[in-house]
Amino acid sequence: MKIAALDIGSNSLHLVVVETDKEKPFLVLASGKEMVRLGRSTARDQMLSQAAMDRAVTAIRKFRSTAEIYGARAFIAVATSAVREAANRHEFIERVAAETGVHVDILSGIEEARLIALAVAYRKRGRRNQRMLVIDIGGGSTELAVTQNDEIAALASLKLGAVRMTQQMVTSDPISEKQLRRMRSELRAILAPRAPEIKKAGYDLCFGTSGTINTIGSIALHRRMKTATTRNILRGRGELTVTIDEVRAINRDMAELPLDDRTKIAGLSRARAEIIIAGGQILEAAMETLEANEFSVCDWALREGVIIANLLRTGATITTSPARLERDPSLRGALALAEHYQADLKHAHRTAYLAQQLFDELRQLHKLGSEHRRLLAAAAILHDIGYFVSHTGHHKHSAYLIQNSEWSGFTSSELGIIANVARYHRSSTPKARHPYFAAIPEEDQSVVRKLSALLRVADALDRAHEGRIRSLSCEINDSLITIKATGSAESETALWRIEVRADLFQEEFGRQIEGIVNSE
Numbered sequence: 001m002k003i004a005a006l007d008i009g010s011n012s013l014h015l016v017v018v019e020t021d022k023e024k025p026f027l028v029l030a031s032g033k034e035m036v037r038l039g040r041s042t043a044r045d046q047m048l049s050q051a052a053m054d055r056a057v058t059a060i061r062k063f064r065s066t067a068e069i070y071g072a073r074a075f076i077a078v079a080t081s082a083v084r085e086a087a088n089r090h091e092f093i094e095r096v097a098a099e100t101g102v103h104v105d106i107l108s109g110i111e112e113a114r115l116i117a118l119a120v121a122y123r124k125r126g127r128r129n130q131r132m133l134v135i136d137i138g139g140g141s142t143e144l145a146v147t148q149n150d151e152i153a154a155l156a157s158l159k160l161g162a163v164r165m166t167q168q169m170v171t172s173d174p175i176s177e178k179q180l181r182r183m184r185s186e187l188r189a190i191l192a193p194r195a196p197e198i199k200k201a202g203y204d205l206c207f208g209t210s211g212t213i214n215t216i217g218s219i220a221l222h223r224r225m226k227t228a229t230t231r232n233i234l235r236g237r238g239e240l241t242v243t244i245d246e247v248r249a250i251n252r253d254m255a256e257l258p259l260d261d262r263t264k265i266a267g268l269s270r271a272r273a274e275i276i277i278a279g280g281q282i283l284e285a286a287m288e289t290l291e292a293n294e295f296s297v298c299d300w301a302l303r304e305g306v307i308i309a310n311l312l313r314t315g316a317t318i319t320t321s322p323a324r325l326e327r328d329p330s331l332r333g334a335l336a337l338a339e340h341y342q343a344d345l346k347h348a349h350r351t352a353y354l355a356q357q358l359f360d361e362l363r364q365l366h367k368l369g370s371e372h373r374r375l376l377a378a379a380a381i382l383h384d385i386g387y388f389v390s391h392t393g394h395h396k397h398s399a400y401l402i403q404n405s406e407w408s409g410f411t412s413s414e415l416g417i418i419a420n421v422a423r424y425h426r427s428s429t430p431k432a433r434h435p436y437f438a439a440i441p442e443e444d445q446s447v448v449r450k451l452s453a454l455l456r457v458a459d460a461l462d463r464a465h466e467g468r469i470r471s472l473s474c475e476i477n478d479s480l481i482t483i484k485a486t487g488s489a490e491s492e493t494a495l496w497r498i499e500v501r502a503d504l505f506q507e508e509f510g511r512q513i514e515g516i517v518n519s520e
Contacts, residue, residue: 002029004067004075005306006060008104010039010082010139011163011211011275013056015063016303017070020311029070034059035271039082039140043167048086053095061100076306077104078411080112081140081161105411109141109157114333114408115305117145117152120207122308123300133203133292136301137212137282139163139275144194144286146201152332153201155408156194160187162212162279174258175277183278187285195289206292208242209301211272212279217297218267220246239296244287251280333409334378334418341385341401347465352380354472355458361474362481365509366450375414376451379421380458399423399436416440417448424452425459429504453505457513460501461485476511483515 001021007014012035020026036056041049060077067075077096083089084106093104107115116136121128131148140161146153169183208217220242254262254277262273272279287295338348359366359373379402386397402419410418420436430437430449437445461469469487483498502513 001074002070002072003307003310004063004070004072005303005310006063006075006077006102007302007306008038008056008060008077008079008083009302010042010080010141010161011035011037012139013059013063014303015066016307017067017072018307020307026307030066032063032066034062037139037163039161039163040167042082042086042140043161043164046085046087048082048088048092053092056092057096057099060096060102064100064102074310075102076310077102078302078306079104079106080302081109081138081159081164084108085140103413105413107411108406108408109143110155110333110406111408111410112141112302113143113145113155113157114152115309116143116209116302117147117155117305118150118308119300119302119305120209120298121147121150123298123304124207127205130204131202133198133206133290134209134298135206135213135283135286135290135292135295136209137162137279137286138210142282142286144198144290146198146203152408154197156198158190158194160190160282162275162282165278165282166275170278175255180255180277180281183281184285187282188289191285191289198290203292206287206290206295207298208283208295209298212276213283213295214297214299215268215272215276216247216250216280216283217242219250219265222266223250241294241296243294244284244292247280247284247287251277251284254280331374331377331381331409333407334381337402337405337407338381338385340405341388343382343385343387344465346467347384347462348381350462350467350469351383351455351458352377354461354469355380355455357472358454358458358474361472362454362476362509364476365511366454368447368450372447372451375410375417375447376421376454378410379418379425379451380455382418383422383425383455383459385422395423395426398425403436413440413444417444417451420445420448421451421455424448424504425455426501429507449504449508453508456501456504457483457498460498479511481505481509481511481513483513485515 002017002019004015004017012033015032016028017030018026018028036052036059038048038052038056041047041052064075083092089106096102096104117134120132120134128149131146134145134147136143138161140163142158142160144156165183169179171179217240221240259273262268262276263270268276338345355376356373359376382402383398384394385401386394389397399419399422402422403415416439420440423436424430430452432438469485472483472485475482475484498513498515506512
């Protein structure tokens with residue numbers, strides 16, 4: 001299978017086209033980069049400029065053609081800091097869709113950090129037993145993560161980016177000492193509150209990804225090649241490892257040079273030279289604050305993480321029992337959010353389990369894919385978190401909290417589906433006048449209706465929060481669905497509740513529901 005992933009960053013757009021059979025590491029068929037500087041205007045006035053959008057649309061159209069030439073079956077596009085912070089982001093998303101046919105998902109900062117960590121973990125599979133700190137410095141934000149064996153120990157996303165800090169804090173060429181002192185102070189003030197969480201998680205190794213860090217690594221490598229006293233250009237396992245002292249030395253030299261002189265440095269392009277001072281200072285501040293003495297460069301980052309996450313989502317069924325929900329990395333964020341809002345976790349697990357059983361039993365009716373099974377599980381886990389706000393209208397509060405809490409595992413469009421499915425687990429059915437439902441595309445509205453129909457039934461089966469229904473199977477006829485449930489003798493009332501909650505199911509699938517209990 002061939003997949004293309006596009007990272008629409010604050011500084012550059014990055015494309016990768018890969019071929020994979022899900023059993024082997026994917027083979028890169030093509031890659032590309034266009035520097036469009038979307039983040040320059042966002043950092044200045046929280047708007048994407050028309051010129052920057054023009055450049056981005058042209059690049060996306062070009063990348064879409066490249067992906068088609070290589071036969072990519074899927075084109076996954078994600079946007080990060082510059083787009084998610086822009087007041088006119090929806091205008092940009094709609095324009096890209098209209099002019100290129102590409103749907104763009106806006107990632108939260110936390111999800112961006114998770115995907116980058118996922119990419120590094122897979123790229124460095126031989127080191128996965130060790131706890132890894134991942135630092136990614138982009139144009140508009142810096143992402144930090146600690147991961148081990150695909151388990152995320154800590155995630156953070158900070159509004160510190162090479163383009164953002166250059167735009168906000170560098171006004172002379174070369175940078176003045178006063179500006180440099182102010183920048184260094186500001187960076188450490190922003191990093192300091194997040195450092196305890198990262199240091200508490202702990203780490204054995206540090207990896208750096210993306211343009212700024214790759215460039216610092218390249219400059220360090222060229223310097224070593226000129227130094228006779230350096231025996232090993234590449235250290236450790238053949239990885240390019242850069243020390244904090246090397247970063248400090250590079251930063252001191254960069255700060256003294258005007259732009260024209262920086263462009264003459266080996267390993268540094270002119271476009272990168274414009275923002276390298278801020279980028280290098282962010283890296284130095286992060287390493288000092290997190291007490292990292294060195295980092296190794298990793299050539300995989302967000303693009304590859306997007307592809308890996310897509311393969312995990314669309315692969316074989318992941319969750320088959322309540323106890324295994326935690327094993328799906330994408331659902332850990334939902335479980336953590338449910339715990340944060342003090343939901344009944346036993347009920348959340350049981351509802352997710354029953355909803356997924358219904359999903360599997362009724363595939364011939366809903367015709368949805370395994371990626372939608374994940375969305376149903378997340379909605380089931382989170383459907384009652386609105387009780388944290390108020391018992392009255394808790395389903396609406398659940399939708400609000402899902403949509404507005406920062407958690408990882410899903411894209412912005414998937415969060416829209418999850419929020420709506422949780423919203424309709426009880427009470428009224430989806431209607432065009434409902435704001436959250438009206439805000440999502442028509443094709444997603446169809447998914448919401450189907451998944452909500454399943455969740456309403458699953459929630460009814462554990463309405464008493466007592467776990468009386470253990471498992472179920474379904475018999476499908478032309479006009480009737482018979483749910484054969486295994487449970488305690490007291491579970492008959494749960495089957496009565498199915499009829500109360502079956503309105504959307506009957507409307508969506510054109511069949512009545514009846515239940516039969518086989519007592520244990």
